[in-house]
Amino acid sequence: MQAKLYRIFCSASTNVAVDNFADRLDQTTSSVCKRYNAGKQQEDSTRMRHRLVVRAFRMQDEFAAVMHLLRYPIPESDSPRIPIAKTSKWRFHLSISSWLLAVLGSRAVGVRELTPDDSEGLFRLRASIEERSQYSTLLAVAKGEIGWDEFVLSGALPEDAGHALLKAVIEAADIVCATPSMATDDVCREWRTSVARGIAIDEAASMTRADLACVWGNSLLPCFLAGDDKQLPPAVMTGDEQDSEGNLIHRFIADGKLSALEYLMGTGLPVYRLKTQLRMGCGLFDMAAKEIYPEVPFAYDTCCDVTLDKFAVGRDLESYARAKYPNLVPAPSGTLQPIFVHCEGSSVFVDKITGSKYSRDQIKIALDFAVDLLKVRPGITSSNLVLLTPYLSNVALIATMRKSREYAASLVHMPRATTIDGFQGQEGDIVLVVMSTNRQSGPGFVCEPARLNLLLTRQRSGLVIFGDLTIAVPAAIVAAGPGAPSTDDNGKDEKGKGKSKGKSKGKGKGDLPIRVYHSDGSVGFTKATVLRNVFRALAAAGRFVVIKATKLEEA
8 A cells, every 4th residue: 555655644543553553564664675675785776665654642752752862872770761741652662753863873772773775764864964053963962972961051952943853754754653643633634634645544443433534534545444343342431321310421332332444344335354364373263263253264374384483382382281281182283272271269359449350369370381381391482472361450460470589580571461452453472361250250341252352363373261161161071171071061961951852952042141240249141152152162172271279368
């Protein structure tokens, strides 16, 4: 799209999704240029240059970051933090400030050095700055030729001049990535309406129509939307609030959950549906395909062959699990399969204020599993692992427990744990999911198909789920262990109690609702059909192991 139309404005529903979009675009343009330029001399006029991908944030934050990194290019223990609000989602990678510092030749940590294959616009901006005498001290302090005090005495950099330089980076960009809110900011709006020749939207299934209007509205530009309507819909934050008389404050909840992607699909616009798996190793998408996308015939591409080097960590995970737990049924030849770790006797607690669940027992089992995996299989590093959980309370508890002596050193490079929702649009080599649910607490909102879809599709090479299998599988089957002969009717006795007479029941129709205990003490019920099917499939395939929880706290 960029090669055809030239300059593209990109957006997504959340800051995380925009960050991920920008990262992938930058990685793609770098890899394409590397392959295209292979074997060509540097002076060859046919060499391709990297497209300049800029992740745009508020100009005030960008300017503050530039000035801070000019003063503290090498962070020290007593260096203050960048003076940006803690609520800001600003980050340095691909930001406007990062590119400006690269143009200035800054020696600050994290600033990339421009190469001959970088965007020509960056070199034109560098030449323009070097030609102007008012920027001589700016260049000198960036390169470390003068100190900060001398730079300040010479007049430093006025804020309006700094904003002008930052704006020049935007003007040189080939692709600008920003949230719908930032799309209405003066600088981004000007670039989007007068320079951009196309719009690209990622995670469009979770973007509201109003946000799409902020990006695409009144532009008549070609717009390409990508997303999955089987994943999380747009967030409606006031869905259950009522006034003093019990009337819903927001009476258009269902309308608010209709995403931009679904709306445009409903109008009859052409839709290109991907039917080839290009990311996960063979076998890892089978369960999601069967339960979430049963109507879509799909196939694995040859790049999903599990014998490839990029899936080595997945093969190591399978070998480790088979050696550690001999009863675990091996994955079929040529495939990798998810593993469920049943945390027997684990306790789950519910925050009385937020209703968020947490389980110290399940977290400990997951962290112990990760540490032992890294110890036994040195081919896997902590950076290959991603730890996800459905609940914010569990995220906070994981962060606390990881600081302890037994985990801190081994898991130092593992990314911070996050919620499943917060990881939408991202992926990891091996994903460890801590469910923080058990038979007493019920499955919680993980039983929602959209959220379960996210849970099952974030991995490239391996997926390990830690939780309570008896939520959906009879305790007798779990107690028998993997590979034990299955019984009919999901563990009911052989006399046929509970069996229907005459016509057989359809899939899941004979299941009793799962009891759910809410934080206010009330009791609810849910069929949780997809969750039941997933748990039962793992149990039937023998892809589960049992680990007894060591009680760490009392209720």
